[in-house]
Amino acid sequence: MNAPALGAMLCVRDLVFAYPGHPLFDGFNGVFGGGLTWVQGANGSGKSTLLKLLAGALEPRSGTLEVLGIDAAQEPLAYRRNIFWCGPDALPFEHLLAAEYFGFLQGLYPNFDSDAVADHLAGFRLRDQMAIPIGKMSTGTRRKVWLTAALVVGCATVLLDEPMNALDGNSSLYLRQRLNRAAMQRERCWIVASHVEPCQDVSVLNTLTLP
Amino acid sequence: MSLSGTHSKSSRGAISYRLVRRQHCTGALSTFLRRWGVFLTIGILLAGPGAPALAAGTVLPLFWSLSHPASMLAAVMVYALLIALLLGSASHLLWPVAWAQIERTLPIPPRQILLADLEMLLLALMPLGVLMTAGAALLLWQTPDWLRPVAAMAPISLGAVMLGSVGLAMTGLQHWRRKASGRKGSQNPAPASALVARVRHWAWVLLWAPLRRGVAPRTARAALLGGAALLVVALLPTLSAVPVTQSLMLFSALAWTVVIRVDALARQELEPLHRECRMLALNGRALQGARAALALVPALCGLTLALLPLLWAPVRPLILLLFIGVTLTAWGIQLGSANADATTQSTRWVLSVALSVALASEVVP
Numbered sequence: 001m002n003a004p005a006l007g008a009m010l011c012v013r014d015l016v017f018a019y020p021g022h023p024l025f026d027g028f029n030g031v032f033g034g035g036l037t038w039v040q041g042a043n044g045s046g047k048s049t050l051l052k053l054l055a056g057a058l059e060p061r062s063g064t065l066e067v068l069g070i071d072a073a074q075e076p077l078a079y080r081r082n083i084f085w086c087g088p089d090a091l092p093f094e095h096l097l098a099a100e101y102f103g104f105l106q107g108l109y110p111n112f113d114s115d116a117v118a119d120h121l122a123g124f125r126l127r128d129q130m131a132i133p134i135g136k137m138s139t140g141t142r143r144k145v146w147l148t149a150a151l152v153v154g155c156a157t158v159l160l161d162e163p164m165n166a167l168d169g170n171s172s173l174y175l176r177q178r179l180n181r182a183a184m185q186r187e188r189c190w191i192v193a194s195h196v197e198p199c200q201d202v203s204v205l206n207t208l209t210l211p
Numbered sequence: 212m213s214l215s216g217t218h219s220k221s222s223r224g225a226i227s228y229r230l231v232r233r234q235h236c237t238g239a240l241s242t243f244l245r246r247w248g249v250f251l252t253i254g255i256l257l258a259g260p261g262a263p264a265l266a267a268g269t270v271l272p273l274f275w276s277l278s279h280p281a282s283m284l285a286a287v288m289v290y291a292l293l294i295a296l297l298l299g300s301a302s303h304l305l306w307p308v309a310w311a312q313i314e315r316t317l318p319i320p321p322r323q324i325l326l327a328d329l330e331m332l333l334l335a336l337m338p339l340g341v342l343m344t345a346g347a348a349l350l351l352w353q354t355p356d357w358l359r360p361v362a363a364m365a366p367i368s369l370g371a372v373m374l375g376s377v378g379l380a381m382t383g384l385q386h387w388r389r390k391a392s393g394r395k396g397s398q399n400p401a402p403a404s405a406l407v408a409r410v411r412h413w414a415w416v417l418l419w420a421p422l423r424r425g426v427a428p429r430t431a432r433a434a435l436l437g438g439a440a441l442l443v444v445a446l447l448p449t450l451s452a453v454p455v456t457q458s459l460m461l462f463s464a465l466a467w468t469v470v471i472r473v474d475a476l477a478r479q480e481l482e483p484l485h486r487e488c489r490m491l492a493l494n495g496r497a498l499q500g501a502r503a504a505l506a507l508v509p510a511l512c513g514l515t516l517a518l519l520p521l522l523w524a525p526v527r528p529l530i531l532l533l534f535i536g537v538t539l540t541a542w543g544i545q546l547g548s549a550n551a552d553a554t555t556q557s558t559r560w561v562l563s564v565a566l567s568v569a570l571a572s573e574v575v576p
Binding site: 052055056057058077078080081083084085087091092093095096100103104106107108109 | 309310313317319
């Protein structure tokens, strides 16, 4: 991984994780700074697992994770308030309306930007989907709701796993525009995991290739 | 903007985690009531005069056991365990396992999660709790002679049962939560040639492996537990002094429940996998048949055992044949009709189980 251009926002030290019979990370170290980092690698190289570990969805065997100096093991709640994970699948919480889901996140994240929600809903063409339960949305629409949440939660670090999955052309273009802006942000760290090369219209600060 | 600022609790329009869980639970409850509400109402109306006896019956064994400390302890434990198991069987409604990973990434205070779990369990326990409390009140109001010496212990034992069942169910739910969000399990890799040689038949890939490897965990659990329960009920006349007629009636109601439950879970957990195999050179009917067999095998084994004691008992042959015919036909219709709407299905369930139990009660003169 290239050295980060700016101060570290997310630090990973000596991360060890293995699925039974399949070791994946053995002493992984990484420092992620502000802007956009593109994590790439072949299928099964551990991109999604790395993001889940960073987000706290999976528990490492050992190692230290810190976001803005907050240790995930020492202060798990403060850590999670500063990191948001958008997974590669459709969003759960199927019984909630999209608006209720945003309300739920608003209660959890102190810097949730409720004013920006409307802009992103328009960008993703989601405005007329607000009154529909998430479970009744198409896979792509559910992904867009989750991505909208990622754009508005206001966390120091946002993790997007295969964000282009299931998106239509317009939504994909809109997301690339937002990622391009994210790449310019120095106060936030955006980490995108994808099996494809970074899009040409997105400025990527760092790339991390998993073997 | 400070990224590490403290959490404002007064966000307008914010929804708490407990409310999210409550909404999920009440949604599931309203779906249940839409399907079964009519029959519950009819049942309550029919049981009208017998309702007090029914309510009292729920606590009768517990109160009977109060005369001896050892039996009281055993009864409290068995009651608590049974109620906890009942609550555990509805755990997918109380907390959907699909939420496990995402929940771990959200900054939800552990206390809120615990409180939400507790609230959902209490909500689920409420109907039974009300029924048992009403039964206890009835027995204490018109106290029978055998209860008088230990009447003071009755409310305490009921409280202990409720506390114990909630405690056990909470422990189970926390264990399930940890298990669901734990590391992905996989076996040590076997040599590829051995794996290829083992995968010889589609049934291994599409039925046995999903059941063994946790793709369809609830189906596997229901088939195993249901099969075990049916065997116990079928063997009741042999193992204890329970009359054959009562055992057969209990068996026919339980077998019907097991068939419906395993079939519903197999549809839920295995059908998506089987649907994905449509493009393969596989007979769709064979897949459907395999799923049906999964629901049918425990019930058929149980039926064979349940009919064994009848070899030595005087029976009405025609009624026996009718009972077997009706039971098998009802199971067959249930397993063959995948797309019937909820009302049709529940009507058929109620009628079939009523007919089957009625015939079972007439097999032995």
